[in-house]
Amino acid sequence: MSDSRLVDEARKGFAAIAIDDSLKHAALAHLEDWLATDKFAGLLAPSDYVPLVEWMVRDKKFDFLLDGFYQVIPFGTGGRRGPVGIGPNRINPYTIASSVQGHVEYLRRKLGASAKLKVVVAYDVREFQDLRGAYPKDVPNPLIGLTSKDLAQIAASVYCAAGVAVYMLPDEPADFISTPELSFLIRRYGAQGGLNVSASHNHPDDNGGKFYNDQGGQEIPPDDEQMVDIVETITDVTSMPYSDARSRGLIHHITAADRQAYIDLNLALRMKSEPGPAKIVFSNLHGTGINTVGRCLQEMGFELGTQYFEVPEQRDYRGDFANVMFRCPNPEVPQSLDLAIKRAGEVGADLVLATDPDADRLGGVSKNGDRFEFLNGNECAVVITRYRLEKLREAGKLPARPLVIKTQVTTELIARITEAYGGIVIGDLLVGFKYIGNILKQIEQTGRFGNVEASLSDFILGTEESHGLLVTPEIRDKDAAGASVVLAEMASDLAAEGRTLYDYLIDTYKQYGYHRNFLRSTIMQGASGSAAIQKIQRLLRENPPETVGGRRVLSVTDYWDEDQFGPFVSNTDRFGRNLITYHVEGGIKATIRPSGTEPKNKIYIEKASDPVGAGASDAVFQAARDMVDQEVQEFSNSFLKTMLALVDIDLPAYALEISDLVSINSKRHFAEEFTPGLERLAAGSGSNEELNAWIDSQLKSYGPDARLLIGPAFDSYLGQARSQGSVSEAALARAERVFRQS
Secondary structure, three states, X not given: OOHHHHHHHHHHHHHOOOOOHHHHHXXXXXXXXXXXXXXXXXXXXXXXXXXXXHHHHHOOOHHHXXXXXXXXXXXXXXXXXXXXXXXXXXXXXXXXXXXXXXXXHHHHHHHOOOOOOEEEEEEOOOEOOOOOOOOOOOOOOOOOOOEHHHHHHHHHHHHHHOOOEEEEOOOOOOOOOOHHHHHHHHHHHOOOEEEEEOOOOOOOOEEEEEEEOOOOOOOOOOHHHHHHHHHOOOOOOOOOOHHHHHHOOOEXXXXXXXXXXXXXXXXXXXXXXXXXXXXXXXEOOOOHHHHOHHHHHHHOOOOEOOOEEEOHHHHOOOOOOOOOHHHOOOOOOHHHXXXXXXXXXXXXXXXXEEEOOOOOEEEEEEEEOOEEEEEOHHHHHHHHHHHHHHHHXXXXXXXXXXXXXXXXXXXXXXXXXXXXXXXXXXXXXXXXHHHHHHHHHHHHHHOEEOOEEOOHHHEEEEEEOOOEEEOOOOOOOOOHHHHHHHHHHHHHHHHXXXXXXXXXXXXHHHHHOOEEEEEEEEEOOHHHXXXXXXXXXXXXXXXXXXXXXOEEEEEEEEOOOHHHHOOOOOHHHHHHOOOEEEEEOOOEEEEEEEXXXXXXXXXXXXXEOOOOOOXXXXXXXXXXXXXXXXXXXXXXXXXXHHHXXXXXXXXXXXXXXXXXXXXXXXXXXXXXXXXXXXXXXXXXXOOHHHHHHHHHHHHHHHOOOHHHHOHHHXXXXXXXXXXXXXXXXXXXXXXXXXXXXX
8 A cells, every 4th residue: 555545544544533633633744754754764673664554554443543643752751651662652763762862962952062971771671562462463563572672772872873972781691770770870970861761660562761860860840841842853863873882882881880889878778787587578570670679688688598589480581571460560559469479478478579670669568467468659658767767766866857758649647757756848749759859959959948958868768659769869769779678677677576567557557647548540541541631630620529429629729820839930840730639528638630651640549547546456446447448448439430520431330440450441341341241141042161252352452360450340240230130140140150260
């Protein structure tokens, strides 16, 4: 099919899609450009992606084609992240290379055309295999097998062609650098910036590039907008063969000694020289954390096979994250740690730790009797805050005004604890660890931030609710390794007393009040999903609800209010401040914002109880906790229904119990197509094998381990159907039996 005919057919296909015409025109313009010029030429061999465009047109995949071409994938405040694929709205060699070209131009404008520049380039373990099945297997795809390392080498070839010295790992043996290591090395080398090719904890089909400044952090407004504006003007990329850059000495190796310096920095956080009695299981979830958390724990003295245990199935570097539940290498998701918890039960461990692929996030699970309790990001931050303050005071090393820094959506319990120790909390920051890094920069350079006078020696912890923890100011992004050192030492101290981290957490709740922090999200993919996400935020801002779930909204805090929060300093500032907080009857606080890295709205809900006292019985505490948890769960569902109604989506209560890893479209499919179809087929004469195959085909698009993702919703659906008597018991019993057989 000729290029002109492809464009004509695409134009006809786009006409039937209900979306703004300007987006259709933009998609056609980009499509023409990509057909006229090989965007991967000189970056990737082989590079022919036209057969995939032909397939999209021939098979009438016009929604998919439009989504890939309607915009250039946004360069957010820290870089680009998204699905690997064909088109300007995907991660691929061109969108990474053009980002790097823009980064070079930004550095030149900022530091001068003659400045000698050097950057550090890192990469994680990702390898694109199209696990979502977005593209056909019988059409050649130049992106299959594309790794983060490949994209990092492409980035290096662009930096070197521009005269920028690059520091990165040797090609052999295969190894990887974590995000916090990158932050440390930028400062150690005196580099002007850095890049990590990673999509953090996203699906294995995603990738991206995170750009760093000379402080080892990410730019904040308005500096970030200057880089965004430059990157978005890039249309041509200049590169050189990667092999030439290596042979000409333009790429310098990161040394083992420099990597050891990062480990030593974190080991210096120890209060004791011996590891203590705790047993710890660690999983890197196939990612880079084995080089950071794993090394720190062993160098602390936790001996492999005696006190330190790995998860064999998840230790190897694998970009498909094959042995992680849902293929979701995210320590925020409890199910991602299932194999680690199993291992902990086998070896009698006190603590489980896990990291995401670039090892900046840390997740934890604590022993609790014969069970294991998942600790969310807020709970990890709470116990680290209290423990560090306690131990530093006991050692006579507590600063006069200890400093803790957190984002606005991170639990307020941290403030209660810190203030009890005479400390100060900077706690109203926008979402993003870059704001914490910037405060450390200002304190280092000026000795103050706003009205707060402090030095780096006052710093106790920087944290955000999404399992981001930083315990040393020498790094300017979240760092799982330092936090793991503190948690491991804490676990040993408590084990020596016959207690666990979970016991310590409950004691903290009793003394300072139970805080329930609950995160919900609504994934809405594609161009139409992006429009819906923005529409929800706009309507909630323009016409905030007076009640949610029968509770009165007492006040609304809109971070776009320039009278209260000052004028916008850039469009990126406007984007970062796109938060709305509702204070609701009953002491509930709910904050909603569009995610900056994924196609979703995120809703942060918090409710606190009064302290019951350290001497209160577990039964008294549990009663107070259960009441708060129930209120928050009910409110979260009501809030979701309220916001989804703004885009004409009405989901039954049972569909809201599907994991938030599943998109809203799939939740609608579950309620509108899957359950009616299941009822019909379960009452029919087909075999159980046919019914089982139908279930698999219907759930395929939900993601890996789909039956587990929808399990609670399926149970609720069965309960509703039985209570209403709308479906025969025989059909429901058969549906349940077949559903659970796999």
